[in-house]
Amino acid sequence: MDNLLNTATLIGIAHSGVRLATPYLYAAIGEMFGQRSGVLNLGVEGVMLMGAFAAYYGVFLGADPWLGVLAALLIGALMGLLMAVISVTMQAEQGISGIGLSLFGLGLSSLLLKVLVGSPISIQGFPVWQIPGLSQIPIVGPIFFDHDVLVYIAYLLVPISLFVLYRTTFGLKVRAVGQNPEAADSLGVRVNAVRYATVILGSALAGMAGASLSVGLLNIFQENMTNGLGFIAVALVYFGGWRPIGVLLGALLFSTVSAFQLWMQVLGAPIPPDLAVMLPYILTIVALAVGVKQIRQPAALTKPYERGE
Amino acid sequence: MARFLRSPRFLEIALPIAAVLAAFMIGGVLLWLLGANPFEAYWVLLGGAFGSVSALAATLTKMTPLLLVALGICISYRGGVINIGGEGQIIVGALAATAFALWLRDLPGWLLLTLTLLVGALTGAAWGAIAGVLKARLNVNEILSTVMLNAIALQLMNFLLRGPMLDPEQIAAGTNIAQSEALPRTMWLLRLAPPTLLHAGIILALVLAVLVYLLLWRTTIGYRIRTVGLNPSAARYAGMPVPFYVALSLILGGAFAGLAGAVEVAGVQHRMLEGLSGGYGFSGIVAALFGKLHPLGAIPAAFLFGGLLVGANKMQLTVQVPSALITAINGLVVMFVVASEVYVRRARRRTGREAAAASLQSDAAPVTQASTF
Numbered sequence: 001m002d003n004l005l006n007t008a009t010l011i012g013i014a015h016s017g018v019r020l021a022t023p024y025l026y027a028a029i030g031e032m033f034g035q036r037s038g039v040l041n042l043g044v045e046g047v048m049l050m051g052a053f054a055a056y057y058g059v060f061l062g063a064d065p066w067l068g069v070l071a072a073l074l075i076g077a078l079m080g081l082l083m084a085v086i087s088v089t090m091q092a093e094q095g096i097s098g099i100g101l102s103l104f105g106l107g108l109s110s111l112l113l114k115v116l117v118g119s120p121i122s123i124q125g126f127p128v129w130q131i132p133g134l135s136q137i138p139i140v141g142p143i144f145f146d147h148d149v150l151v152y153i154a155y156l157l158v159p160i161s162l163f164v165l166y167r168t169t170f171g172l173k174v175r176a177v178g179q180n181p182e183a184a185d186s187l188g189v190r191v192n193a194v195r196y197a198t199v200i201l202g203s204a205l206a207g208m209a210g211a212s213l214s215v216g217l218l219n220i221f222q223e224n225m226t227n228g229l230g231f232i233a234v235a236l237v238y239f240g241g242w243r244p245i246g247v248l249l250g251a252l253l254f255s256t257v258s259a260f261q262l263w264m265q266v267l268g269a270p271i272p273p274d275l276a277v278m279l280p281y282i283l284t285i286v287a288l289a290v291g292v293k294q295i296r297q298p299a300a301l302t303k304p305y306e307r308g309e
Numbered sequence: 310m311a312r313f314l315r316s317p318r319f320l321e322i323a324l325p326i327a328a329v330l331a332a333f334m335i336g337g338v339l340l341w342l343l344g345a346n347p348f349e350a351y352w353v354l355l356g357g358a359f360g361s362v363s364a365l366a367a368t369l370t371k372m373t374p375l376l377l378v379a380l381g382i383c384i385s386y387r388g389g390v391i392n393i394g395g396e397g398q399i400i401v402g403a404l405a406a407t408a409f410a411l412w413l414r415d416l417p418g419w420l421l422l423t424l425t426l427l428v429g430a431l432t433g434a435a436w437g438a439i440a441g442v443l444k445a446r447l448n449v450n451e452i453l454s455t456v457m458l459n460a461i462a463l464q465l466m467n468f469l470l471r472g473p474m475l476d477p478e479q480i481a482a483g484t485n486i487a488q489s490e491a492l493p494r495t496m497w498l499l500r501l502a503p504p505t506l507l508h509a510g511i512i513l514a515l516v517l518a519v520l521v522y523l524l525l526w527r528t529t530i531g532y533r534i535r536t537v538g539l540n541p542s543a544a545r546y547a548g549m550p551v552p553f554y555v556a557l558s559l560i561l562g563g564a565f566a567g568l569a570g571a572v573e574v575a576g577v578q579h580r581m582l583e584g585l586s587g588g589y590g591f592s593g594i595v596a597a598l599f600g601k602l603h604p605l606g607a608i609p610a611a612f613l614f615g616g617l618l619v620g621a622n623k624m625q626l627t628v629q630v631p632s633a634l635i636t637a638i639n640g641l642v643v644m645f646v647v648a649s650e651v652y653v654r655r656a657r658r659r660t661g662r663e664a665a666a667a668s669l670q671s672d673a674a675p676v677t678q679a680s681t682f
Contacts, residue, residue: 042452046640082644092647095391095452096598100643103591107636108339114631115343223633231456238450274468281460285439288449 007139009263014143016259017252018151022217023048023209023226024251025154027233028240029161030205032247035237036165037198038178038300039087042098044206045230046105047079051207052214053109056221057116059123065215068125069150069208076207079105080200088195091304102230110223120222125215126150150208150216157205161244174198178298181305191305206230232284239287241296250287254280317656324652325599328645329613336638340630350630357623358616364623366505370577372615374399374569376514378593379600379607380521381565386602387525388558389538394440394455395566395590397462398433402567403574404466405432407581408474410492410574418495425496426513426571433567434560436462441559445552451559459590470583488582498576508576514611517565521604534558566590588636592618595639598646614639 027044034041054075055068083101086092113120126148135145165171176184177194185191209230214221232254240246261276269276313319337347358368378395385392406429410421440458443449470487479485498508525531537544537554545551573585596614600606617639621632 086644086648090648090651092644092650096594096647097644099391099393099452099591099594100640100645100647102640103595103643104637104640107633107638107640110633111339111631111637112343114633115345228456228460231453235450235453235457238453272468272472274464274471278461278464281457281464284457285443285449285454288453289443289447292449294448 009267011139011142013256013259013263015146016262017256018143019147019217019255020258021251021255022151022154022212023229024233024236024254025157025248026209026212027206027230028236028247028251029157029244030202030209031234032161032202032237032240032242032244033165033174033198034195034202035301036178036242036298037174037195038181038298038303038305039084039195039199040094040098040234040302041080041083041087041101041199041202041206042095042231042234043079043083043101043105043203044098044209044233045226045228046102046109047076047203047206048210048213048226048230048233049105049109049224050079051076051210052225053112053210053221054207055211056120056123056214057112059125059215060117060121065126068215069211072207072211073204074207076204076210077200079207080203081196083203084196084199088192088199088304091306094302094304106224109221113221113223117221120220122220123215125219148216150212154212155248158244158248165244170194170197175298177305178300181300181303182308185305185307195305206233209233228281232280235284235288238292238297239284241293242298243296250291253287254283257283315656315659317653317660320649320653320656321601324649325601325642325646328649329599329642331645332638332641335641336634339637340634345628345630350624350628350634353627354617354620354624356620357627358620362502363505364619366502366507367619368612368616369511370506370508370615371618372611373508373510373514373576374573374587374589375593375596375615375618376511376518376607376611377569377572378566378589379597379611380514380518380604381562381569382594382597383521383600383602383604383607384525384534384565385558385562386597387538388534388554389541390441390444390555390558390562391452392437392440392455392559392562393452393590393594394437394458394559394563395569395593396586396588397455397459397590398436398563398566399570399573399586399590400459400462400466401436401570402429402433403570403581403585404469404474405429405567406571406574407489407492410496411490414493418493421493422496422498422575425575426568429571429574430564430568433570434564436567437559437561437563438556441556441563444559445556455559466581466583470581474581476580486582489580491580492574496575497579498572506577510572510576513572515608518604518608525604530557566593569593587618591636592639595643598643 027048031041031044051072054071058068058071059065086097087094128146128148131145135141173189173194176189177191181191236247236250239250258280261279264271264276265273340347340350357364359365382392406425409428410425413421436458440451440454443454444451474489476488476490498510501507501509525535533549534554537549537551541551569589574581578585592614596610597607600610617635621635624630625632
């Protein structure tokens with residue numbers, strides 16, 4: 001405990017925090033697009049598991065990690081298409097259909113792991129790539145510029161999603177469709193087409209979130225390895241007020257709490273590890289209770305759109 | 310006949326069955342792609358679930374917690390809240406029941422059993438109340454809060470079973486398998502067909518199914534829960550305290566899941582151990598949806614899905630097809646069942662229109678109510 005607050009430890013916690021935010025960022029930014037267009041996709045957890053397995057299996061078979069990421073993106077997009085057919089076209093209750101998708105991904109990824117791989121072994125995923133120059137800066141360098149490439153891409157997604165959401169026609173359509181689908185429709189926006197696009201895009205990113213775990217952070221796939229992370233990502237979208245910067249801050253808050261908890265265990269703090277692991281989940285509930293600005297919720301969230309006759 | 314086939318009443322029953330068949334077909338294609346023989350696997354699964362007296366007893370044993378959880382899900386969903394927290398509620402219910410029974414182990418068996426089941430239900434209710442009050446007071450999304458509460462309950466169980474509640478025998482033997490001390494024999498639920506595990510909990514679950522039906526359709530509380538679920542604005546306009554019924558729906562849902570945990574402890578395991586919740590919190594949702602969120606519909610649904618769980622284990626043992634297949638198929642069933650509701654809605658609208666047209670032709674009074682619920 002004595003060395004808890006020295007500089008090296010704090011840098012270590014910050015470094016882990018930056019790193020562990022990666023899967024949250026991919027999944028939550030993807031989910032944000034879906035929700036901004038009015039579709040709540042609760043299947044993120046299952047999509048992440050399938051993405052994580054696809055990327056892992058690719059690398060397991062000897063493919064380049066980039067091919068693994070591509071496989072994760074594709075499987076994510078496919079599952080997104082399934083979700084869109086069910087939630088957008090068939091107008092299923094989104095709170096339930098997403099749970100179905102999560103169960104499906106959980107079961108299928110476990111099945112595939114057992115049949116195709118057997119007991120999981122570690123793989124060689126993306127190596128750490130210290131950014132030349134920047135990584136030499138004291139304190140800042142080791143915290144921010146000493147990660148694998150999927151970490152950097154996750155943070156690049158924040159400005160990209162800001163640009164897409166607020167500076168492009170597509171982003172305008174997404175926001176319009178989520179706020180007032182009738183008005184958007186009357187202006188010639190194809191409401192359901194926009195929703196298909198956001199759900200498929202969001203799901204592909206959820207697949208990539210899974211890949212960032214299995215071939216980036218952990219270099220292994222295990223049954224149910226996401227362990228509720230996908231649902232936390234959905235909660236982060238609420239917590240982040242459906243905005244990219246809010247999602248970024250939420251992701252960093254959660255990952256830092258997780259990192260802190262992990263480091264406490266490493267340093268042998270006198271807290272039972274099982275109780276320490278509860279922290280992020282408790283934080284999620286507290287954050288949902290006090291941090292969500294309901295006013296910012298897209299007005300048409302979870303409401304299927306049907307043209308009046 | 311064609312008219313019957315398109316009637317909402319027929320579709321309500323036929324579509325869930327079609328959804329299950331479709332999910333199994335997709336599962337079969339998957340198995341075939343993975344090099345397994347789907348016909349053989351499904352044959353073993355069916356035989357393992359329903360093919361012998363002992364298989365049926367095992368199915369009824371698994372059906373018990375599923376039905377209890379599904380009853381809670383029926384109440385929650387009828388009240389308009391989506392309770393995903395069954396898993397956590399089962400765990401805390403089972404933990405509290407075990408701790409209670411070990412604490413007062415010298416009480417007469419029947420009294421201890423009754424109180425233990427009550428403690429399980431109350432603890433589950435309290436766990437559901439966290440999500441319920443947060444939803445009612447602060448509008449916290451109950452799907453997310455219940456998922457988080459599942460994770461918290463799981464960690465709580467890990468902590469308790471490895472520390473304060475760890476079986477002294479495990480400590481003495483140095484094996485440290487994470488399980489509690491065994492409960493006193495006097496309070497075990499009656500075994501109905503030894504040597505199988507089938508216990509009196511199934512009777513309790515069936516009785517409760519009828520009671521939940523009466524609660525929802527024959528009492529004011531049930532009527533209000535359903536009204537709040539169908540149309541909260543109308544309920545508010547009619548002067549009902551909507552937040553109260555929202556919280557109550559989650560509390561009752563939690564009570565049934567907590568009871569399921571206590572029944573598993575008192576009837577099957579006779580102690581608390583890891584994996585006791587067995588995914589019933591999720592399979593219970595599948596069963597409730599398949600039973601069309603009707604407590605009596607949940608009975609055959611829980612029987613079917615309990616059988617699938619039993620059969621899946623058999624399938625894993627004899628033809629080495631992982632039982633995770635059933636989790637994937639359950640997921641597909643959920644998606645297909647909720648997706649297929651669109652056809653029921655359309656059929657209702659159509660019959661409403663047809664009735665209106667017919668009444669116009671016959672110069673009868675205009676139909677004011679287009680659809681029934």
